[in-house]
Amino acid sequence: MTTTPGSTDQSLIRNFCIIAHIDHGKSTLADRMLQATDLVSDREMRAQYLDRMDIERERGITIKSQAVRLPYRAVDGRTYVLNLIDTPGHVDFTYEVSRSLAACEGAVLLVDAAQGIEAQTLANLYLALENDLQIIPVLNKIDLPAAQPDKYAAELAHIIGCSPDDVLRVSAKTGAGVAELLEQIVADIPPPTGDPDAPARALIFDSVYDTYRGVVTYVRMVDGSLDHRQRIEMMSTGATHEALEVGVISPEPVPGDALAAGEVGYLITGVKDVRQSRVGDTVTTAAAGAAEALGGYQDPKPMVYSGLFPIDGSDYPVLRDALDKLKLNDAALVYEPETSTALGFGFRCGFLGLLHLEIVRERLEREFGLDLISTAPSVVYRVGMEDGTEHVVTNPSEFPDGKIAEVNEPIVRATVIAPSDYVGAIMELCQSRRGTLLGMDYLSSDRVELRYTLPLAEIVFDFFDALKSRTRGYASLDYEPAGEQVADLVKVDILLHGDAVDAFSAIVHRDRAYSYGVAMAGKLKELIPRQQFEVPIQAAIGSRVIARENIRAIRKDVLAKCYGGDISRKRKLLEKQKEGKKRMKMVGSVEVPQEAFIAALSTESDR
């Protein structure tokens, strides 16, 4: 039996992913597996090898799932092919995890032995169970002095329904226990069971745009095989291409002759148009292809929307092109053109959360050289009017005027896990955020799981920070969409010198409207330079003003000092002022510097 890509016997293949709460050590464990299988030498090794993007390495978190093929010689003397997928842990990227799960038969559920089960541990475990995956429970970081392996083995066993003795103990740092874990993977995770002789069917679980090679498509072969130079077909569109290159990632791309049933690999067609290779689509052969596509993915629904505007208006086409390219391997990103009177042309973009927004924005800026302003994030509201019409509002400035019957806001089911000492503080916080307690369970004698329904708008912005500070960092949070509820929401407009500034409008609960208005007006007063006339800043609900500030008129703007004959210096100062004026946006008759927009729209201290 062989393990050459394209002709690996399915009985020797183990496809699995590593899932865990954020920072529990998935990527570090993957490092040890890369080394234990001699795929990466000690010399080439670097921490979190599979976190390949600069932004991942800088932030020390995984954003993109990464698949890698490990040839593994087991104690039974046979060489197996392990396809490992390292996944992200942050709640914003749960969708990334669920796509990876669909390419696997098993999952290593990793838990930090000093932290225990956390909110995303549960969320990812449930996802894996829904996908019928074999779970291997593992405690990591047993080298830490603060580790409590017995306690957390019991917690894990309790959740999964196994014996505490079944929970493996490893240190991804020292490598202790990793050899046993690899044996367990071979023993427990079932090999793939696709039909090698059926027409080819491969599930696209990721797609990346590469400047040199065009679109690189990552697939899990389910049935049949795809050969180098074969004509292939994308089943959703019927488009056919030539497979210019097929191969596996081990740990860098290794071209081969074919990809066979059960394998995980990549293919390149030379196509530059990113829309040709949609995540979730099924690839088959152009001749004698499969009749039925594999079940794809459900595109995730964006949780928050924000407008992205290039600071330099002429960058608009660059932004559009950049979004098209990012969208390719970020199915969760949605966008459509938007025009703001204050900010010009841009895009209304939907994101899975604020980290997602931040990452997309940062990638746009660094990978495409753009300078962007993002507007205050907003969730999606459904507004029913008395005349029976309905508006879906992703942009506060589009909140309808007129007679509103009811406003629906999205809600989530949130899970908070924390030491039981903090139950009071957590309940108080959730209450203040309009939460409803659904239930509470003890994971062990001193740790609880609280379940709440909460408005999405109340938790998506700064809830997690508030939670962390009230629990000294011990609480973890996960949430998933849970429908809508009717709520008493109003739009607060911000008027500068009488003109509403669309970019500053917000939809808030009536009880919070006043504090929002006061805070925003105060912030703008600090940020907007004095003008030649007095500028009132008002926060208003409809025509009712709820807060007001005044920017006093500037009285003196002249260099009244003796410069003698040094006229060049004076001219240069003036030219600088002239330049500064170019960075001003006109809002009605008020000049607002770009910096003021950026600072006013920064999310930290908004609510």
Add this chain to the structure above:
Amino acid sequence: MRQDRRGTSRPALRFYVHVPYCAARCGYCDFNTYVPGEQGRGSRSQWRDAAVAEVAAARAALPVDPRPVASVFVGGGTPTLLPAADLGAVVARIAEEFGLTADAEVTVEANPENITPRLLDDLLTAGVNRLSIGMQSADPAVLAVLDRRHQRDGAVRAARLAALAGFDRVSLDLIYGTPGETDASWRDTVRTAIDTGVTHVSAYALKVEPGTALARQVAAGHVAPPDDDEAASRYEAADDMLTAAGLPWYEISNWAVPGHECRHNVGYWSGDDWWGVGPGAHSHLAGVRWWNVRHPTRWTAAVSGGEDPREGQEVLDADQRRTEQVMLGVRLAAGFDPDVLVGPGRRRTVAALARRGLLEPAGEREWRLTRRGRLLADAVTVELLQPVRSAATG
């Protein structure tokens, strides 16, 4: 001079002479000046010889320039730290090389504490006919914050002595907006200046220059930063009082009995030519600006070695010339001609600024700043230089 600019005749030729010495450095001052013991100061006797040599070099550079010199301004630093004869030697050499116009204005900047009847006589003998005295304030608290070496009475006494000695053109420099100054103490300062009977007053808003002792005190929180709104009120008070006393404004920071304007400074704002003699001095000749090395020792070495003491220069392009013309011209009460602006929107820009109370007509074609406009002169200038945009939004 204005006619000269538009007509075919050349602008006037002037000389600025820089004396880079002070007895002590005032806390707010960032001028190119050196106190005893400071690096690069050089010796005063070398200064005189080098200054004379630079005048000769100017003549060598302009061998056939037919223009007699219309004004000489000896500034600093503290020119009155030097013997009057040294200053006189430089003025004499200018007269010798270029000739002086019949009504040439020869100004020397003087610090009150140096002024004695003897010095005044010597200056008159040297051909000086105008004095500019650094009074700054009559408020002892302000003089202390400014680190000045004279008392309230010093400048008053100096102005009286100057008048007695026969100077009929005396100016006082004032600074307003100093932390510690009050509306009342500023009015007292202006009143004191007017009562000396001088025919010219300059008043400047205190600017905290980076790197000065004052800047450090402000950064450390020991001294409050000057407040722009207060400065605006002080400006208005000074303007009211000086105008009432018969000294209307002729430039944003300058007031004079008509006919007693400083012609040398007006020349700077009108695009005249001048040669700057001395370390760090700036010059302008037909659209070229240059400036000398700043250190007196380096400047002396260059000039006495027959080398060019310039440190840098710029040749103004059309756009820069236009910027300067607007920037400088707008400061004068005589006004500016909107035709120096370019773009189809220039008339509308001017009209919009007038509507907003920042410009007013000053003659058949000229416009000038209103008082509110004077206080916002830099913003007005920027708008004038962007005619199309401001027309659309104004």
